[in-house]
Amino acid sequence: MRFLAQRLMLFVAALFALSVLVFAALRILPGDVAAVMAGMNATAGQVARLRTELGLDRPLAAQYGDWLAALLHGDLGVSAFTGRSVTAEVAQRAQVTFPLIGMTMALALTAGIPLGCAAALARRPAVRGAFRLVAIVAGAVPALWSGLLLILLFARGSGLVGLFPSQGFPMGGWRQPGAAFASLTLPAVASGLIVAASLMRHTRSALGEQLEGGAVAMGMACGMTRTEAALRIGLRLATPQLVSVAGLTLAQMVTSVMVVENLFALPGIGAMLVTDVGNRDLIAVQSELFLLAAFFLLVGLLVDLAHHALDPRLAAGADREGGRA
Template sequence: MRFLAHRLLLFVAALFGVSVLVFVALRILPGDVAAVMAGTAATPDRIAALRTQFGLDRPLITQYLDWVGGLLHGDLGTSALTGRAVVAQVGQRASLTFPLIILSLFIALLIGLPLGCASVLANGRRMRGFLHVLAIVGGAVPALWSGLLLILLFSRGTGLIGIFPSQGFPSEGWHNPGRALSSLVLPAVATGIVAGAGIMRYTRAAVGDVMDGGAIDMAMACGMTRTQAVLRVGLRLATPQLVSVAGLTFAQMITGVMVVESLFALPGLGALLIGDVGNRDLIAVQSELFLLAAFFLLLGLVIDLIHRALDPRLKAADATGTDAGDGTTGSAASKGGE
């Protein structure tokens, strides 16, 4: 309970810091926020009307407290461009972006975990070298380039093998699950390949650390083959580190899919944020940036709690005042980045 209370206090403090940072960042832009939103051809009356409409003529501390008060009540403000509530716009776009991220992460795990274990189990020098090069090349390929290649190969109309749609999302959304899911396959694969290469490297490093610790030798002494020991014992002991890596990969994909959404003309959160920035809808941008930052922080909190639940060494570290387990995680992370 003490650990949970400490993490929650840090989470709340971080949210406060992010809210102040986002609020101040948009207020220190050159010129008046209302003038920026109104555009270069706006009349003074239009600028004054916008300033009054969004409360920009009030003191900054009052604006901040009103905005935070709205956030606490689920009110993210109103878009100056569409007149719709920002929370409704974000919810509609998130129904596309988050399924895309989840599907991309599933593909990344489907690629990274087996190939990472294969890298550990490979006996031949050539096979190890091939898998090592594959991980480097896969991580170096930009998602934009892989997406273009997938369009040329598998898109309907222009691809060599026309299987999946390459542009847009069904107007009926998830009311037609088959069409909706098929429109996300190519962007999910484009993102998942890059993320899968990273998971592959971290899996190889994490399982390799377990092998260096002697757990695999003990399992083999009990009658398991080397492959059985790696898959049943090594992978299980490396699970806490891999959960952390998967969580961080999920967080990174939130920004990574923005490029892919633009390439495949998907109306997701990335397109919403880019459109609001381009159209100077700064009030909406303010709440959207805060929501993205809050999600990053929440995901970090959840990963921390899951990691602690899966790794009993962290509980023992608190009891003894030591930092057990960090050395293993740090070693795996450093090896994974190589």
């Protein structure tokens, strides 16, 4: 409980520091925020009116206090370009982005970990070299290029084998689960290949270290085969490390999903952020950046807690520190 309380306090402090950083970042940029949002052809009166409407003529401390209070109540503000609530817009687009991230991660785990185990257990140098080549090539292919290749191969209307839609998301959303799943399949594969290659390399490295340790050798001495000892003992001991890698990869996946969403014309959070930046809707961008950065911090917190729960050595160390305190 002490460890959990400490991590939660650090998480709250990091969120506060993050809010200050995001708020200050848009205020220290050259020029006036209202003038940037109004555009180059706006008159001085229009800029002054927009500044008053957005509260930009108030002291910075008051602006930050109002924004922070709104965030605590779940209010991300109102888009100056569309007039819609940013909270409602994010909630709607999250139905695309987070299922896409989930499908990508599921694909990466399903392919990356078994291939990494196979690469670590391979005895022949040629087979190990082939696995290494697959990991390097798959990890080096940009998501944009792999997405275009998948469209040319499997998209309806333009691909060699028309299996999946290449653009958009069904109007009914997840009320049409088949169509929604099909529209996210190609984007998930385009992003998942890169993530699977990364997980494959880390799994091969982590399991390879365990194969050289005493735990796997002890399992083999007790009658297990090399493969059984590696998967039942070595992989379990390597799990905390793989959880850390998977968590960091999940957080980084948000940025790669932005590219894929724009390529496949998906109405997700990444596409929303790109559109708002292009429209100079900086107040909406402010809240969206905070939300994405908070997601990074949340994933880091969950990974830290999971790592602590899976590795008894960390729990024992925390107990000793608590006893000394």
